[in-house]
Amino acid sequence: MDIIQPASRMTPGPDRRPGFMPWVPYPYTKPCCEPVAHIRAEQLSISYDSRQALQDVDLEINRGCITAVVGPSGCGKTSFLMSINRLTDLIPGCRVSGNLHIKELDVLAPITNLLHLRRMVGMIFQKPTVFPFSIRKNLELPLREHGTHDRTLMASAIEKVLQQVGLWNEVKDRLDRSAQALSGGQQQRLCLARALVLSPDVLLLDEPCSALDPISSGIVEDLIVSLRGHYTVLIVTHNLAQARRIADHVAFFWSFNGVGRLVEHGSAQEIFESPKEELTVAYISGMRG
Numbered sequence: 001m002d003i004i005q006p007a008s009r010m011t012p013g014p015d016r017r018p019g020f021m022p023w024v025p026y027p028y029t030k031p032c033c034e035p036v037a038h039i040r041a042e043q044l045s046i047s048y049d050s051r052q053a054l055q056d057v058d059l060e061i062n063r064g065c066i067t068a069v070v071g072p073s074g075c076g077k078t079s080f081l082m083s084i085n086r087l088t089d090l091i092p093g094c095r096v097s098g099n100l101h102i103k104e105l106d107v108l109a110p111i112t113n114l115l116h117l118r119r120m121v122g123m124i125f126q127k128p129t130v131f132p133f134s135i136r137k138n139l140e141l142p143l144r145e146h147g148t149h150d151r152t153l154m155a156s157a158i159e160k161v162l163q164q165v166g167l168w169n170e171v172k173d174r175l176d177r178s179a180q181a182l183s184g185g186q187q188q189r190l191c192l193a194r195a196l197v198l199s200p201d202v203l204l205l206d207e208p209c210s211a212l213d214p215i216s217s218g219i220v221e222d223l224i225v226s227l228r229g230h231y232t233v234l235i236v237t238h239n240l241a242q243a244r245r246i247a248d249h250v251a252f253f254w255s256f257n258g259v260g261r262l263v264e265h266g267s268a269q270e271i272f273e274s275p276k277e278e279l280t281v282a283y284i285s286g287m288r289g
């Protein structure tokens with residue numbers, strides 16, 4: 001995995017001037033991602049006990065793109081993300097049906113190796129979830145769990161990934177101090193580093209900026225932009241201006257009488273500038289949701 005320069009050094013960062021209007025076109029053209037399906041969901045449905053949470057989702061996610069998953073609370077965004085690395089298996093009473101493939105891998109097949117799947121598909125959550133250990137140990141643990149024990153190899157992987165998330169200079173002198181002493185934004189970048197240290201193909205980000213202050217949120221957002229082309233990223237966000245700034249594609253979900261469904265999926269430009277469905281128009285314009 002190459003060390004990726006922070007987005008701000010590669011492209012102008014998101015425009016956060018006071019009064020910035022999210023509907024004004026973003027100040028740079030998003031590079032094209034590969035029009036190659038990486039994740040494919042067909043008739044994907046999720047229920048908790050007997051209650052349907054998500055129904056019949058058909059969706060293709062392109063490789064190397066940033067896809068924003070948007071929609072009102074309770075429409076199944078988190079459930080959808082969690083099915084992709086089978087974290088749904090850990091919820092008693094949760095049932096996932098339909099088809100879900102990452103490249104050729106049949107995610108839902110009982111024989112799928114979950115350790116391999118979760119190495120391939122990293123996930124981070126709204127609230128940074130650092131382990132109550134040192135910064136170094138937070139990154140060594142996943143490496144050890146996936147078979148790397150050599151100290152030199154681990155040290156170089158840790159430096160590389162901390163560089164990648166722009167944390168190296170901030171923490172290189174305190175790697176053995178508690179990760180919980182870091183700021184919220186630093187903790188979230190450490191969580192991202194913990195996912196990236198396993199060289200995943202796919203990153204699932206569930207509202208990664210919503211618990212952060214605006215400055216930290218901007219840093220994490222720039223970092224996510226810098227992942228474009230290197231990873232397939234799905235990001236749940238309630239912040240439509242953020243989706244508009246960073247996403248190549250947008251998947252819009254809605255809850256119909258408590259059952260989540262995919263309403264529309266398309267390029268960010270299509271969804272924000274010429275959505276096909278009335279519900280999308282209402283949601284994007286802030287009239288519903």
Ligand SMILES: Nc1ncnc2c1ncn2[C@@H]1O[C@H](COP(=O)(O)OP(=O)(O)OP(=O)(O)O)[C@@H](O)[C@H]1O
Pocket residue numbers: 048053071072073074075076077078079080091258260
């Ligand atoms: N562990 C669970 N047990 C039972 N029901 C659940 C569980 N997790 C989610 N649900 C239900 O599934 C539906 C979808 O929830 P989910 O968390 O996926 O929505 P969401 O779109 O991520 O919402 P939010 O924007 O509030 O995070 C909701 O009705 C929720 O109550």
Ligand SMILES: [Mg+2]
Pocket residue numbers: 077078079206
């Ligand atoms: Mg959620």
